[in-house]
Amino acid sequence: MPQLAAWLVARGEPVYRARQVMAGIHHPEVTALADLTELPRALRSELASAFRFSTIAVTHVIEADGGLTAKAVHELEDGQRIESVLMRTPARGAAAARTTICISSQAGCAVGCPFCATGQAGFGRQLTPAEIVDQVLHWHRTPWLALGTEWRPGAHRGHYNVVFMGMGEPLNNASRVFEAVRLLNDPDRLGIGARHITVSTSGVVPGIDRMVDELPQVNLAISLHAAVDELRDELVPINRKWPIAAVIEAGRRFADRTGRRVSIEYVMIDDLNDTATLARALAGLARGWLSHVNLIPLNPTPGSRWSGSPRPRIDAFVEILREAGVPVTVRDTRGREIEAACGQLHAQLAGRALPGRLVAIGSAPVGAT
Numbered sequence: 201m202p203q204l205a206a207w208l209v210a211r212g213e214p215v216y217r218a219r220q221v222m223a224g225i226h227h228p229e230v231t232a233l234a235d236l237t238e239l240p241r242a243l244r245s246e247l248a249s250a251f252r253f254s255t256i257a258v259t260h261v262i263e264a265d266g267g268l269t270a271k272a273v274h275e276l277e278d279g280q281r282i283e284s285v286l287m288r289t290p291a292r293g294a295a296a297a298r299t300t301i302c303i304s305s306q307a308g309c310a311v312g313c314p315f316c317a318t319g320q321a322g323f324g325r326q327l328t329p330a331e332i333v334d335q336v337l338h339w340h341r342t343p344w345l346a347l348g349t350e351w352r353p354g355a356h357r358g359h360y361n362v363v364f365m366g367m368g369e370p371l372n373n374a375s376r377v378f379e380a381v382r383l384l385n386d387p388d389r390l391g392i393g394a395r396h397i398t399v400s401t402s403g404v405v406p407g408i409d410r411m412v413d414e415l416p417q418v419n420l421a422i423s424l425h426a427a428v429d430e431l432r433d434e435l436v437p438i439n440r441k442w443p444i445a446a447v448i449e450a451g452r453r454f455a456d457r458t459g460r461r462v463s464i465e466y467v468m469i470d471d472l473n474d475t476a477t478l479a480r481a482l483a484g485l486a487r488g489w490l491s492h493v494n495l496i497p498l499n500p501t502p503g504s505r506w507s508g509s510p511r512p513r514i515d516a517f518v519e520i521l522r523e524a525g526v527p528v529t530v531r532d533t534r535g536r537e538i539e540a541a542c543g544q545l546h547a548q549l550a551g552r553a554l555p556g557r558l559v560a561i562g563s564a565p566v567g568a569t
């Protein structure tokens with residue numbers, strides 16, 4: 201914003217223009233700088249030649265679950281591709297309806313988890329703060345988020361959550377991810393509350409400690425996936441640098457200092473990490489501090505040597521954790537039919553041109569991005 205304000209002032213524009221432009225480009229119905237019709241025409245064209253409207257060049261969206269899940273592959277200006285997903289959960293019983301936008305922090309990922317499509321594809325490059333924020337803005341401009349024309353910055357606080365669970369290891373790009381979080385928080389932009397944002401990490405300990413200092417209100421999820429180092433060295437190779445004890449200690453420091461419950465993510469892989477012995481080991485790690493275990497049945501990548509744990513094994517695992525007093529939930533595998541796990545749609549479309557169209561929602565076709 202200061203950069204934009206300086207640019208406008210240098211052109212003799214009144215100071216309120218910066219806020220007007222900011223509010224304008226975040227409006228769900230604005231898809232180009234030319235749409236900012238409340239601005240003088242000459243200024244609009246000057247803005248358009250000085251600034252890009254979005255860092256995303258092309259977006260291809262497919263939907264599943266009757267429109268409750270929509271997944272986007274975004275092509276950036278240098279041809280790198282990243283993914284973001286929007287998931288809607290309708291109200292059920294006392295639970296209110298909820299929308300989650302899952303975004304990427306890097307093109308690819310260097311951590312190399314063998315069950316993850318992004319990890320298998322390797323590292324592309326870091327995303328800039330703008331490229332991270334533009335994924336959220338993409339969904340703002342689609343009917344899936346259903347913001348309506350009454351939208352104004354901050355008006356939809358709590359309307360949806362943002363999770364860094366797309367491609368990439370956010371804490372291997374911590375400074376840019378933190379800047380993106382501050383931009384998402386900015387009341388002149390989207391005004392998304394920090395408590396509605398979650399950073400998921402494979403266990404970058406110094407990054408977790410930085411979160412305590414720099415983003416204490418943002419939620420932390422730790423992708424543990426194994427409760428013994430020998431197995432975690434294979435499943436989450438960054439474990440060789442920061443083993444389980446160090447990651448759990450960092451999680452505890454985060455919980456103690458912020459008062460926020462840390463989510464321990466655990467992908468359930470058939471006959472690999474889903475035994476009763478490992479459930480007890482996991483209970484030992486999660487017990488006695490402000491944590492919560494979230495079990496995720498593996499969504500196998502094409503050609504995967506592993507499959508997701510069968511339901512009875514998941515239930516038995518849950519029971520052991522519950523008996524040990526550990527809060528536990530099982531995540532539903534939404535969007536399986538559209539390859540919604542990390543990096544999978546990207547892998548499927550690799551080497552092919554993106555059609556760059558938005559698909560129809562129900563029977564109502566929507567415009568191209």
Ligand code: SAH
Pocket residue numbers: 309315316317364365366367368369370400401402422423465467496497498499500501541542
């Ligand atoms: N790099 C970060 C965030 C992105 S991955 C991390 O690992 O936490 C987001 C989540 O998706 C992680 O918990 C990851 O382990 C999980 N995931 C990756 N591939 C998956 C798959 N095939 N099935 C289920 N979950 C998967």
Ligand code: SF4
Pocket residue numbers: 309310311312313316317318319320366367368369402423542
């Ligand atoms: Fe990277 Fe996360 Fe995938 Fe592991 S699970 S390879 S850390 S994106």
